[in-house]
Amino acid sequence: MTDTIDISSSAGSYNFTVGRSIFEKHLTALKKKNQFSDCFIFADENVWKNHNNRIQTAFESAGLSFKKEIIPSGEKSKSIKQWERLTGVLLQSGVRRNTPLFAIGGGVTGDLSGFVASATMRGIPLIHVPTTLLAMVDSSIGGKTGVNHETGKNLVGAFYQPVEVIADTTFLDTLPDREWNNGLSEILKYGAIRDRSIFDRSEFFLERSSASNKKENSSLENLILDCAGIKADIVQEDEFESGKRAYLNFGHTFAHAMEKVADYGTLSHGEAVYLGMLAATNLSNSLGADLNDEILRKFRPLYSFDISPEMLPVDSMFKTMKLDKKNVDENFRFVLLKNWQQPVVETVNNEELIRKAWLTVFNELD
Ligand SMILES: NC(=O)c1ccc[n+]([C@@H]2O[C@H](COP(=O)([O-])OP(=O)(O)OC[C@H]3O[C@@H](n4cnc5c(N)ncnc54)[C@H](O)[C@@H]3O)[C@@H](O)[C@H]2O)c1
The missing domain is CATH 1.20.1090.10 (Dehydroquinate synthase-like - alpha domain)
Known part of the structure; x- marks a missing residue:
């Protein structure tokens, strides 16, 4: 089963698609549509551990070269420190305003990467690949991005819409x-x-x-x-x-x-x-x-x-x-x-x- 919802926002509309084993097909389609060949991947630590072969093969087969950064698992990664580190990674690795960033992970990866994408060069294209059930039903939709602050949760952030959300339920096979x-x-x-x-x-x-x-x-x-x-x-x-x-x-x-x-x-x-x-x-x-x-x-x-x-x-x-x-x-x-x-x-x-x-x-x- 593959199903898509078209979500509109002030920044344009984007598709949310759910289905099993849809990731590869969507990568190829994205590349064809947007004509990019380089991209960044920010991946959750556990997702990378469990799925790195599949993810790397998918990007290679789609003809996409990528630089990857791992986000340590857990809510504590939603911090200003990680936001600064990841922004540094993009800027020091030659990111351009049209270089897409793939956030592959749960809500922590999505919120953090989304906030990095929103502020880097005032916004680079963001693709959410939610890998937790929570991220598929909630955090990957609607454009809320951000990090926690010592005074409270999600207190620093921005509204920033993705260009696409690919919810491939095969990732859930390894979900605890x-x-x-x-x-x-x-x-x-x-x-x-x-x-x-x-x-x-x-x-x-x-x-x-x-x-x-x-x-x-x-x-x-x-x-x-x-x-x-x-x-x-x-x-x-x-x-x-x-x-x-x-x-x-x-x-x-x-x-x-x-x-x-x-x-x-x-x-x-x-x-x-x-x-x-x-x-x-x-x-x-x-x-x-x-x-x-x-x-x-x-x-x-x-x-x-x-x-x-x-x-x-x-x-x-x-x-x-x-x-x-x-x-x-x-x-x-x-x-x-x-x-x-x-x-x-x-x-x-x-x-x-x-x-x-x-x-x-x-x-x-x-
Ligand atoms: N932006 C929004 O609108 C919105 C909405 C709801 C929640 N949130 C935020 O989302 C966060 C929670 O998201 P979450 O529950 O996805 O947590 P999470 O991102 O921390 O992921 C939970 C755990 O699952 C692991 N994991 C992720 N995918 C996996 C997979 N496929 N296989 C094995 N392990 C996997 C992660 O390493 C982590 O240990 C909170 O920070 C919350 O504030 C944001």
């Missing part, structure tokens, strides 16, 4: 189980804010225990395509997050605070998002909604959290939440739900209700 769950969290987010059927269609994650089974499940590519379609719909309507795009942050205000306080890495982004959605559901109920969170809790057995409540002092999390980009004044702003699939952005100044929502998270920690 924990990373499947990270992708699942963002998939469930689309279920919560937009399409209830996604909850049911995600049940195969529960039924099948190993990644190898998941990859064989034919519904996976359809699910990826539909989630990418929801994200594309939302970002096309609100490219620079002045309104509806914020809905994609359901659970994320809580999640970003946990990730930061736990010092990036202890709790993965997807794990934090899953817990954050439970907290946001609780807060929504405190403010008048009547949501049965069983629909999210059903997926709880898939997650195991390597963190205790003592590692997440509430005062530190309040401090971090205050720095969240969504806050416009002293009050906290959250994406909440009036009902399932009815997101709203709400200002909350009752700290007791927020503390109560944090308790929901602590009750879930092993």
Whole structure:
């Protein structure tokens, strides 16, 4: 199966394509269309370890010569230090304004490489090759790029659209189980804010225990395509997050605070998002909604959290939440739900209700 969505943005439109073993064909087509022969590859460390033969052969067969740089695995790579290093690599290796950069990896590689591409010579062509489920359904679409800062997550960055997104599910064959769950969290987010059927269609994650089974499940590519379609719909309507795009942050205000306080890495982004959605559901109920969170809790057995409540002092999390980009004044702003699939952005100044929502998270920690 190969399927493509055309995504429009102020910088032009680009294709998102999902399918198995589509990478080679797309490289050849890209070269033909854009007439380039040199390019850069920024690849995630684990992706390179597992797939370097295939990647190198694909570029060689397409007649593309490349310079490659490895990005160390993990959230800590989304740093100003790595951004500076990689920018230096491009500039010292003779990058030109039309030299494309291929970001091959998960959300960390995509966000970091995208930010490098956005600023190098005020923008070089960027091609996302997402290799995690999370990157396929979320981070490779919509043009948000950036790095973390010591004061908070994603606080330094730019909107910068790719020229193409190639989501080849063959890369997922080597994805560890924990990373499947990270992708699942963002998939469930689309279920919560937009399409209830996604909850049911995600049940195969529960039924099948190993990644190898998941990859064989034919519904996976359809699910990826539909989630990418929801994200594309939302970002096309609100490219620079002045309104509806914020809905994609359901659970994320809580999640970003946990990730930061736990010092990036202890709790993965997807794990934090899953817990954050439970907290946001609780807060929504405190403010008048009547949501049965069983629909999210059903997926709880898939997650195991390597963190205790003592590692997440509430005062530190309040401090971090205050720095969240969504806050416009002293009050906290959250994406909440009036009902399932009815997101709203709400200002909350009752700290007791927020503390109560944090308790929901602590009750879930092993
Ligand atoms: N830009 C956006 O709109 C957006 C949206 C959502 C999330 N994000 C960001 O995305 C990041 C999380 O992305 P992620 O979950 O993909 O994490 P990640 O990029 O850190 O990848 C997760 C792990 O999987 C490994 N990996 C990647 N592909 C693999 C493969 N095919 N086989 C084996 N191992 C593989 C990586 O080495 C890493 O250890 C966060 O920084 C988050 O803030 C950005």
